[in-house]
Amino acid sequence: RLPDETTILRFRHLLEKHKLAPKILQTVNELLRGKGLLLRAGTVVDATLIAAPSSTKNSSGERDPEMHQTKKGNQWYFGMKLHIGVDSQSGLAHSAVVTAANVHDKHPLPDLLHGAEQRVYGDSAYSSQKELIASKAPLAKDFTNQRVRNRQGEVDEATRAKNRNKSRIRARVEHVFCVVKRLWGYAKVRYRGLAKNATRAFTALALANIFLSRNRLLAQVRP
Numbered sequence: 001r002l003p004d005e006t007t008i009l010r011f012r013h014l015l016e017k018h019k020l021a022p023k024i025l026q027t028v029n030e031l032l033r034g035k036g037l038l039l040r041a042g043t044v045v046d047a048t049l050i051a052a053p054s055s056t057k058n059s060s061g062e063r064d065p066e067m068h069q070t071k072k073g074n075q076w077y078f079g080m081k082l083h084i085g086v087d088s089q090s091g092l093a094h095s096a097v098v099t100a101a102n103v104h105d106k107h108p109l110p111d112l113l114h115g116a117e118q119r120v121y122g123d124s125a126y127s128s129q130k131e132l133i134a135s136k137a138p139l140a141k142d143f144t145n146q147r148v149r150n151r152q153g154e155v156d157e158a159t160r161a162k163n164r165n166k167s168r169i170r171a172r173v174e175h176v177f178c179v180v181k182r183l184w185g186y187a188k189v190r191y192r193g194l195a196k197n198a199t200r201a202f203t204a205l206a207l208a209n210i211f212l213s214r215n216r217l218l219a220q221v222r223p
Contacts (some may be wrong), residue, residue: 016195021202022096028206029094035220042088042119042143043110045126046173047105048181050197052079052189064192068102078099080194084176085112088121091172092209098198110136120141121170124163125150145170160201179208 015021029163032038052067069078081103085095097108105125109132113120117140120126126144131138144161148155181187184204189197210217 012196012199014204016198016199021199023056025093025096025202025206025209028209029092032090032092032209032213035213035217037090037216038087038092038094038209039089040087040114040116042121042140042169043084043094043113043117043137044086044088044121044170045105046082046086046122046170046177047081047108047125048177049076049077049101050080050082050181050201051187054078062162064189066100066192066194067189068100069166079189081105082177082180082195083108083112084205085114086173086176088119088172089168090213091175092212093176093205095201096205098194100194109133113137113140121166123170125160133188135154138175142171174207176208176213179211180204183211184208 008038015024018140029038036062038206049070049072052064054063054069056062064114067079069076069134070081072078080099080183081101083097083099084093094114097111099108105122106129107125109122109129113133113136115137120137121139122144123185124145124147129144130142133142137196143166146159148160149162150156180201184207186200186204190200191197
């Protein structure tokens with residue numbers, strides 16, 4: 001029997017009030033680490049946009065004040081960002097930060113690192129952040145993608161080749177986003193305010209880690 005709507009609302013309220021969603025992700029990860037599925041050699045950092053309604057045709061007559069707009073490419077987006085840190089070997093998310101969409105990817109970077117990394121991977125939005133990485137993970141080497149064009153617009157082919165190699169590992173973060181946004185349907189916010197949506201984000205990441213580990217977990221219990 002599925003829980004009724006009142007029970008779901010009460011459960012969600014408890015999660016928000018006591019800030020339990022990050023603890024759920026932490027507990028799931030501790031269990032996965034105990035199974036040898038979550039390692040600590042490196043971290044891949046990335047962020048994805050979660051859209052919010054931009055219309056003012058609602059009861060309050062205004063957009064969500066905690067959401068903001070940002071430009072990506074030639075297109076404007078309104079909503080929030082989900083920043084995550086993913087284990088570079090297992091591809092499982094170990095940390096997350098939720099911000100408005102206009103916050104630059106680099107600012108939550110220290111909160112996405114656990115501190116014991118040997119390598120940190122990320123796209124060019126995290127380039128030239130050696131000091132920021134060292135502030136949280138002093139032993140980590142910077143393996144973020146570097147910009148391939150200089151000020152004269154010339155392409156450095158050696159840098160491009162290095163970025164291509166790094167991207168093979170960095171792509172693992174996209175598997176987490178794919179599960180969260182496509183399987184769990186978290187491509188758009190469901191609530192107003194960052195706190196409520198952060199609760200949903202941490203819960204979705206915990207479930208995504210279980211889903212992504214399902215074959216390895218089942219293999220350990222098969223006779």
